[in-house]
Amino acid sequence: MAGLKPEETKQIKGMTLRRDPAREACFKVVGSDAELEEWPGMTEISRRQRIHRHMNNETGAVEIAAQCLVDFPEAPWELRMHLARQCWDESRHVAGLYRRLREIGGHKGEFPISNFEWCVTCSLDTLAARLALQNRTFEAGELDLLGQLPAKWREAGDERTAEVLESILADEITHVRFANQWLRLLVREDRRLALKIAMAVRFLSSVTAALAPQEGQLSPVGLAYEEPQNRITQVNVADRRQADFTDSEIDEYLRQSGFQPIMTSNAEG
Amino acid sequence: MSLSVQDRAEYIATFRFIQVFLMEALARWVPQTPESEVKVLFGRHIWDLAQQADGLGKRGYELRSPSQFSLRPVDSYVELLEEFARTETTPQKIHGFYDVMLPGLAARYQNYLERTDRLLDEPSVRVVERILGEFKRMIGESEALRKELPELRLADKNWPAKLAKREASEPNIVVRRSSAAVA
Numbered sequence: 001m002a003g004l005k006p007e008e009t010k011q012i013k014g015m016t017l018r019r020d021p022a023r024e025a026c027f028k029v030v031g032s033d034a035e036l037e038e039w040p041g042m043t044e045i046s047r048r049q050r051i052h053r054h055m056n057n058e059t060g061a062v063e064i065a066a067q068c069l070v071d072f073p074e075a076p077w078e079l080r081m082h083l084a085r086q087c088w089d090e091s092r093h094v095a096g097l098y099r100r101l102r103e104i105g106g107h108k109g110e111f112p113i114s115n116f117e118w119c120v121t122c123s124l125d126t127l128a129a130r131l132a133l134q135n136r137t138f139e140a141g142e143l144d145l146l147g148q149l150p151a152k153w154r155e156a157g158d159e160r161t162a163e164v165l166e167s168i169l170a171d172e173i174t175h176v177r178f179a180n181q182w183l184r185l186l187v188r189e190d191r192r193l194a195l196k197i198a199m200a201v202r203f204l205s206s207v208t209a210a211l212a213p214q215e216g217q218l219s220p221v222g223l224a225y226e227e228p229q230n231r232i233t234q235v236n237v238a239d240r241r242q243a244d245f246t247d248s249e250i251d252e253y254l255r256q257s258g259f260q261p262i263m264t265s266n267a268e269g
Numbered sequence: 270m271s272l273s274v275q276d277r278a279e280y281i282a283t284f285r286f287i288q289v290f291l292m293e294a295l296a297r298w299v300p301q302t303p304e305s306e307v308k309v310l311f312g313r314h315i316w317d318l319a320q321q322a323d324g325l326g327k328r329g330y331e332l333r334s335p336s337q338f339s340l341r342p343v344d345s346y347v348e349l350l351e352e353f354a355r356t357e358t359t360p361q362k363i364h365g366f367y368d369v370m371l372p373g374l375a376a377r378y379q380n381y382l383e384r385t386d387r388l389l390d391e392p393s394v395r396v397v398e399r400i401l402g403e404f405k406r407m408i409g410e411s412e413a414l415r416k417e418l419p420e421l422r423l424a425d426k427n428w429p430a431k432l433a434k435r436e437a438s439e440p441n442i443v444v445r446r447s448s449a450a451v452a
Binding site: 021022023024025059062063066067069070073077080081084085087088090091092094095098108118 | 292293295296297299300301302303304305308309310311312313315316317318319320323326337
């Protein structure tokens with residue numbers, strides 16, 4: 001948390017995090033993902049809620065990349081160019097999802113939102129640590145999710161949303177890739193960054209544990225939370241390889257996550 | 270008398286400083302601005318400004334500057350930039366950026382095009398002309414958004430004129446390289 005002024009932070013369940021970015025008054029901002037509405041199945045409300053949540057996640061991704069440009073002006077220009085490009089990509093994702101949300105009858109502020117990724121990532125004081133969390137962890141996780149989701153939307157008869165998600169996936173691969181490549185370079189030049197990255201990963205684990213739902217707690221839509229082991233997403237090995245994860249990194253990720261090595265052969269899962 | 274190679278390098282490096290500064294201003298505003306559509310507009314234009322800075326940085330290298338070299342403009346202009354970057358309301362950010370700062374910079378680019386040797390300095394001319402075309406698109410996109418969202422209209426109609434007057438008050442913003450700090 002070094003470098004942040006007290007007015008830039010917030011306290012939540014004993015954790016000090018970066019204060020939320022600005023949102024319009026129509027949005028109800030909650031402190032954790034557990035407080036988000038998560039409607040089951042692919043009903044109309046579930047579809048709107050999924051796109052609404054994804055739209056806010058992409059908004060957070062623009063904000064994180066933009067804040068990195070502000071906070072690390074001394075970063076190599078080529079890396080800043082990647083971050084600037086990411087701002088463009090994530091902005092287009094927000095616009096594409098918002099367009100789709102309106103097409104299916106949704107609107108901004110229809111569901112609560114959480115800025116978890118921003119609040120955690122932008123608490124970190126090195127660019128390497130932020131890239132490790134935002135691009136290499138959160139966005140890499142999105143590769144796994146987006147490897148499966150288009151098929152799910154197609155099954156529900158929504159080809160248009162499936163196409164939007166596939167377009168987003170292609171862009172996200174490039175964001176994970178530049179982070180992987182630059183992190184290797186940065187750590188090679190300064191070994192101390194490896195420690196910063198390890199501390200960032202530990203910080204994420206602590207925050208995730210602190211904000212997790214309590215045993216027996218029901219979700220805002222009145223359902224029991226799924227056990228973590230039931231929320232496992234297939235690892236999108238093909239796209240992780242495209243994103244320049246090495247085979248040993250992918251194997252390690254599978255092992256650490258306790259996943260069976262369920263491999264998808266392509267982005268569609 | 271046309272611009273010397275040294276003059277051109279200094280102009281290009283100064284323009285790069287401003288482009289990077291404006292990119293960072295938009296980046297700073299993205300999390301601070303509540304309106305989603307405006308975040309998207311700024312996010313898109315961060316990349317435009319970065320590419321423009323990159324093009325200038327590459328051209329500066331061809332003019333014997335270090336790669337991606339920036340030259341800090343005169344203090345009064347930097348003060349204006351810094352003050353503008355602290356703008357708080359969304360309508361002021363939008364009107365100030367797209368109605369004053371970009372057109373002001375475009376006028377400086379036009380002035381450069383008029384002063385340089387368009388044949389011998391053609392690589393710079395191409396870079397600058399491309400930026401001018403992109404500025405038009407960016408301004409057009411901001412106007413389209415303002416039409417869509419009337420709440421982005423400015424209450425104080427005199428504010429842009431005051432900012433424009435300050436922006437134009439320093440016709441020469443380039444500092445000789447020997448006395449300038451590197452951005």
